[in-house]
Amino acid sequence: MRPLPPSGRRLLNQVFTIPEILYGESGSAVTIIGHLRLHRGRKLQKLKLYQFMLDHLILPQTRLGAAWRVLFWSVLIGCIAMLIRSAAYTHFYPEIAAEQGRSLVLLAFALGAGISLPLVTIFFSMALRLTRAMSKLKDIATHDCLTGLLNRNAFEDAVRARQGELMRDGEHEDAILVIDIDHFKSINDRNGHAAGDQVLRMASVCIAGNAFERDFVARIGGEEFAVLLKNCGPNGAAMAAERIRNALSESKTQFEGMDLQITASVGGALFPRGAEYHTTYRSADNALYRAKRNGRNRCDFNGLPLSPTIGDTVSDNASSRSTAR
Structure with a gap:
C-alpha cells in the first residue's frame, strides 16, 4: 500500500472532526474506525450551543423569565463596572483607592446597575414580545388554521x-x-x-x-x-x-x-x-x-x-x- 505522506495525515485531521485513524509502521492508513464527522458536525454543535445560550440568556418565554433576566444582566453590568472602576483607580490613583476603595466600588456598582436597569428592562420587554410573536408565527407555520392539527x-x-x-x-x-x-x-x-x-x-x-x-x-x-x-x-x-x-x-x-x-x-x-x-x-x-x-x-x-x-x-x-x- 502506498505510504500516506504527512500532508495527507494533516488533511485528514482537518477534514474529519473525530478521525480515529490508525497508521501502520510505514505511515499508510490501515483503517478508519467509527463515524468520521465532517466540519458540518462541528458547525452544527456550535449552532446548538448558540441556540441554547440565546434561549436561556437572551430570549425570555414568560414575564417571570424576563424579570429574572433583567435582574441578572443588571447585576452583571454593575459587577463589570465595579471591577473596571476598581482596576482603574488602583492603577492611576492608588492613594484614593486605598482610602476610599470600598466606597468607590459600591458607587461604581450602584451607578452601573442603576443606569443599565431601565435599558435592560426595555430590551427584555421587547425581547419578550419578539419571542411571543415568533411562537405565534411558528404555530401558524406548523398547524392547520381550521382544525388545529399539524399541517x-x-x-x-x-x-x-x-x-x-x-x-x-x-x-x-x-x-x-x-x-x-x-x-x-x-x-x-x-x-x-x-x-x-x-x-x-x-x-x-x-x-x-x-x-x-x-x-x-x-x-x-x-x-x-x-x-x-x-x-x-x-x-x-x-x-x-x-x-x-x-x-x-x-x-x-x-x-x-x-x-x-x-x-x-x-x-x-x-x-x-x-x-x-x-x-x-x-x-x-x-x-x-x-x-x-x-x-x-x-x-x-x-x-x-x-x-x-x-x-x-x-x-x-x-x-x-x-x-x-
Whole structure:
C-alpha cells in the first residue's frame, strides 16, 4: 500500500472532526474506525450551543423569565463596572483607592446597575414580545388554521425526526394511516362550505381523540388526514385504524339545525424505522383507494389486511358502549 505522506495525515485531521485513524509502521492508513464527522458536525454543535445560550440568556418565554433576566444582566453590568472602576483607580490613583476603595466600588456598582436597569428592562420587554410573536408565527407555520392539527410540512418534519431515532429493544414498528372523508364534496355542495368546515373540525377531534398523545395527527389537505402511529406493531395499527373509522362513523354534528353524519375510509401501511417516508405514504394511499373502491367506510392495509376478528372486537366494543348509553 502506498505510504500516506504527512500532508495527507494533516488533511485528514482537518477534514474529519473525530478521525480515529490508525497508521501502520510505514505511515499508510490501515483503517478508519467509527463515524468520521465532517466540519458540518462541528458547525452544527456550535449552532446548538448558540441556540441554547440565546434561549436561556437572551430570549425570555414568560414575564417571570424576563424579570429574572433583567435582574441578572443588571447585576452583571454593575459587577463589570465595579471591577473596571476598581482596576482603574488602583492603577492611576492608588492613594484614593486605598482610602476610599470600598466606597468607590459600591458607587461604581450602584451607578452601573442603576443606569443599565431601565435599558435592560426595555430590551427584555421587547425581547419578550419578539419571542411571543415568533411562537405565534411558528404555530401558524406548523398547524392547520381550521382544525388545529399539524399541517403537511410539520407532519413530514415530525416523521423525519422519528426516522432519525434509534429503535430500542422491545419496540414495535410504526405505521402510517391515511384517512379520507367519504363523499365530502357532496356535503359542501348540499350544505355549503361552512358545513364542510364544521365536518372537518368534528373529524379532526375524532381522529386526534382516538390516537395516543405520542402519535402525530395532521390534516394534509382538503378532507384528507394522516396519522403516524408510533410503536404500534401490525395489530396495534389495524386496531387503531378500525377505532378511528368506527368513531368517525358514529359521530354527528349539527349545522344550522341539520344533523351531519359522515363516514371515512382508512388506508394504512407499516413504517419500519429507516424506511422511506414517501414510499410508505404512497403504499398507505394505495390502500386508502382500495378501501374506497371496495365500498368506502372501511379500512385497508397494504400487505396487512384487517382481520375479521379485530373488526368484530371493535364492533362489539362499540355495541357495548351504545348499549351502556
